[in-house]
Amino acid sequence: MFKFHLTSRILLSSLLGVTLLPLSANANDTFETRTILPLGTTEVSGTISPQTYVTNAPVMFTISNLEPSETFLAWTDNSFSNIDTVLGNFDESFNLIDSEDDGSPAGNGLGSALVGEVNRDGTIHLGVTGYSDLDFSGNTPERGEFELFVKLGTDHFTEIEDDNHDDHDHHDEVEHDEDEDSLDRYRDEHGHYDHIEEETVDLSDFDHSFTGEIVPEPSIPGNVDFYNFNNLTPGEIVTAEINQGNIDSVLGLFDDEGNLVMVDDDNGVESLSRLSEIVVPASGELNLAVTGYPDFEFIGRQLEEGEYVLSLHNAPEPMTILGTAVVLGCLPGIRKAYKRN
Numbered sequence: 536m537f538k539f540h541l542t543s544r545i546l547l548s549s550l551l552g553v554t555l556l557p558l559s560a561n562a563n564d565t566f567e568t569r570t571i572l573p574l575g576t577t578e579v580s581g582t583i584s585p586q587t588y589v590t591n592a593p594v595m596f597t598i599s600n601l602e603p604s605e606t607f608l609a610w611t612d613n614s615f616s617n618i619d620t621v622l623g624n625f626d627e628s629f630n631l632i633d634s635e636d637d638g639s640p641a642g643n644g645l646g647s648a649l650v651g652e653v654n655r656d657g658t659i660h661l662g663v664t665g666y667s668d669l670d671f672s673g674n675t676p677e678r679g680e681f682e683l684f685v686k687l688g689t690d691h692f693t694e695i696e697d698d699n700h701d702d703h704d705h706h707d708e709v710e711h712d713e714d715e716d717s718l719d720r721y722r723d724e725h726g727h728y729d730h731i732e733e734e735t736v737d738l739s740d741f742d743h744s745f746t747g748e749i750v751p752e753p754s755i756p757g758n759v760d761f762y763n764f765n766n767l768t769p770g771e772i773v774t775a776e777i778n779q780g781n782i783d784s785v786l787g788l789f790d791d792e793g794n795l796v797m798v799d800d801d802n803g804v805e806s807l808s809r810l811s812e813i814v815v816p817a818s819g820e821l822n823l824a825v826t827g828y829p830d831f832e833f834i835g836r837q838l839e840e841g842e843y844v845l846s847l848h849n850a851p852e853p854m855t856i857l858g859t860a861v862v863l864g865c866l867p868g869i870r871k872a873y874k875r876n
Contacts, residue, residue: 564835566793569761569822578846581760583782583827585674585838589752592673593623593662596683596745601653608686609661610648612641612738616679618749622647623671625660631671640692641738646681650690659685665749667838676836680748684741692736756835759826761789764847767815773847775823776809780843784808787833789822798831807843821847 563570572579611620623634632651639646645666653659665677686692767773777784786808788797803809806828815821827839 563761564756564759566761566789566822566824569763569824571763572765574766576764577848578844579762580779580842580844581825582758582842583760583825583837583839584757585827585840586676586754586757586830586836588674588676588754590665590673590675590678590749592668592675592749593664593671594747594749595625595629596661596663596747598659598685598743599657601657601659601687603653603655603657605653605687606650606690607653607659608648608650608689608691609659610639610641610684610738611646611663612639612682612684613646613679614642615681617643617645618677618679618681619645619666620647620677620681621664621666621668621671621675622649622683623662623664624649624651625662627654627656627658627660629660631662634669634671636666636669640736641682641684661685663747663749675749676751676754678749678751680746683745683747684738685743686740687742692738693740695735695737757827757830757837757839759824759830759833759835759837761822761824761833762845763820763822765820767819767821767847769815769817769819771815771849773813773815773821773849774809774811775813775821775845775847776803777807777825777843778804778846780807780841782806782839782841782843783828784839784843785826785828785830785833785837786810786845787824787826788813789824791816791818791820791822793822795833800828800831 562568570579609622609624611622613620619637620639621634621636622639624632626632633649635647635649637645638648640648647663651659661683662671663681663683664671664673665675668675668677775786775788777786783801783806784803786799786803787795788810790796797810797813799808799810801808802811810823813821823845824833825843825845826833826835827837830837
């Protein structure tokens with residue numbers, strides 16, 4: 536849903552806007568169906584919603600007839616598919632107790648590992664889903680096979696002796712420093728387990744193993760808002776930005792043929808977006824689209840939900856800016872500002 540404001544094309548930032556009634560939502564999700572704004576409009580507000588998925592996640596596993604309160608270690612191995620898993624530990628009523636994202640030493644570093652205790656009824660309930668389904672609702676874009684392993688009676692992995700290495704200081708420190716968390720003792724400086732060059736833990740030492748697969752069904756795309764700002768002055772330098780909003784926005788600029796020529800993620804305030812140094816083309820029109828992270832293709836594959844305000848305003852005119860301005864139709868490529876959480 537969106538609404539827009541009218542201002543003069545001559546003094547974009549000096550005149551008050553006139554708010555119009557909201558139009559129907561999801562009517563402008565593509566370049567072809569973009570909203571042609573009234574002449575002189577320089578501000579529009581709207582709301583985006585995230586993509587939703589229908590999956591079989593979380594995949595649940597139960598081990599019964601165990602000793603209550605016994606410690607256990609569980610981890611996933613994503614070597615089959617490189618799926619980015621999230622592992623959850625649930626109580627006897629299937630309430631989430633704890634979860635972990637990228638702690639497993641098995642696979643490509645995106646597997647999961649956690650330490651827990653057997654429930655009071657002698658069960659372990661573990662659930663595996665994909666990132667970023669941290670609440671285990673099943674809404675994840677991840678897909679693929681995985682393995683789940685459980686080792687009873689321990690809070691750490693079984694270490695492998697390194698007979699070819701004379702300096703055992705690091706291993707001794709790991710074995711005897713009981714003040715460190717049982718899993719953190721194995722992490723490297725980047726927060727991952729040291730398993731790339733040589734194995735330091737025995738991943739074959741486990742009591743229970745399972746296999747599973749997360750299979751997303753066709754998803755419902757989140758909404759993307761495409762707008763056409765027109766009646767602008769050709770050659771004028773403007774800035775487009777999300778200057779209000781509670782989302783991690785992504786803002787895109789498209790040429791008159793619908794080609795994406797510029798995209799920004801976080802160059803605005805906090806996690807909002809800004810595109811600077813835009814030269815209005817001869818058509819006097821600018822085509823902009825608003826979506827959420829990480830939908831850099833503007834197809835609705837985003838995880839954000841919330842309101843925003845998109846505005847155009849004049850840019851300063853010193854030669855340093857004029858000399859580096861981006862002219863639509865004369866771009867050698869797409870300028871991008873991506874992030875990775």
